[in-house]
Amino acid sequence: xxxxxxxxxxxxxxxxxxxxxxxxxxxxxxxxxxxxxxxxxxxxxxxxxxxxxxxxxxxxxxxxxxxxxxxxxxxxxxxxxxxxxxx
Numbered sequence: 681x682x683x684x685x686x687x688x689x690x691x692x693x694x695x696x697x698x699x700x701x702x703x704x705x706x707x708x709x710x711x712x713x714x715x716x717x718x719x720x721x722x723x724x725x726x727x728x729x730x731x732x733x734x735x736x737x738x739x740x741x742x743x744x745x746x747x748x749x750x751x752x753x754x755x756x757x758x759x760x761x762x763x764x765x766x767x
Contacts, residue, residue, distance in 0.1 A: 711743070 719727075731741040750757070 717742075 727741060728738050731738045734741065736744075
């Protein structure tokens with residue numbers, strides 16, 4: 681069975697494009713990990729409102745919020761790496 685191509689799918693115009701991320705290393709990353717979240721309906725609704733006002737997708741908003749949290753907790757990440765190494 682061959683892979684399905686979404687190249688000509690009009691829905692792709694509404695999906696945010698793949699973004700390259702560069703961390704402390706010079707390695708480029710693309711969004712390729714999936715995560716299912718269970719959110720209270722009110723939180724989902726409010727996050728969706730924020731995303732729409734900012735003109736971005738809910739996924740992009742969540743990525744921005746999590747990136748800020750990661751940056752604020754770099755000390756914990758370093759501590760983890762010192763104890764257990766890289767994942």
